[in-house]
Amino acid sequence: MSTPVTQIEEKYRKTDLPDFQVGDQVAVAVLIREMGSGGRGKMEEKTRTQNFIGDVIAMQGKGIRRAFTVRRVVQGEGVERVFPLHSPLVQSVTVQRKGDVRRAKLYDLRGKSGKAARIKERQHGRDKAGGGASTKKKTPSASADAPEANTES
């Protein structure tokens, strides 16, 4: 539906985002601003990009408020970050591995470690993966938001 509000949101939405889903392993390039000492106690603002690599365990919201949660394990400690998809600080999202999952939210990974916390890699397109239940579940949410639309199948 095209309303005055969605038209304004359209201007601020990113169009160059890859098609990724819950269960995929992604690398998120995040812009980081820090106040570093520029020598002799001078404070100056520095920007750099940092890659946050992990599994997408949840996606929420729609339109310009769409956000996703990335989980990774650093030195045995689980770290999760929520990224607003259209934030200017999220410079790019790269899919490193497609996952084969049957849930929209993978919160059960939080209690698992080691082999139990692995996500199966998707071998084929979504239709052939045999995850009939998950396909049905995800289609409405995917079609509600154009960049994440399920164009894979």
Next chain:
Amino acid sequence: MKALLGTKRGMTQIWREDGSRLPVTVIDLEPNTVTALKTEDRDGYDAIQLGFGAIRAKCVAKPQLGQFAKAGVEPRRHLREVRGMEGEYAVGDQVPVTAFEVGSKVDVVGTSKGKGFAGTIKRHGFSRGPVTHGSQNVRRPGSIGMCKYPGRVIKGKRMAGHMGNERVTVKNLEVVAVDEAAHQLLVRGPVPGHDGALLLVRTSWTGKKKS
């Protein structure tokens, strides 16, 4: 002072460069028509009458149609008199959204959403009583007065009653964007009323020195 009538379209957010979000309200400000001028000599005060919104001629009462015809303008659905912008416009002129500048401050006048008959907690921010230990006093207003003296309830005592659906002015909203082509104004923060409600947007008065 500039003022324009418009319609609330809804709220959204836009991103700033530094990654923070800016909550904005979209207001449709189709060009307003100047439908009449009030003058000190004839009416006892100076004002300008703005007309907003299309309406079919058959829906307008004949006396009003005559006034529109005399002014030589199309019939308008909403009319408001505004003081402080006389002398700049003549009858029949269009006042566009570009009357407002990006970065300036505006006041928005509207009618708040009706809340129906609301209790004292929602309506006046009273605190509630304990919910356990046999308390029966969860959302009750408490004592409303004293005893034999004064023997009555003080006027203006805050009690339950109808809430909302009243005129509300939100002051000093920042103008985030002005879209001339779409006749839209983006202001920071919320404005009164539901989507589609009639609003009066005017230049802020606060902070200005009396001259």
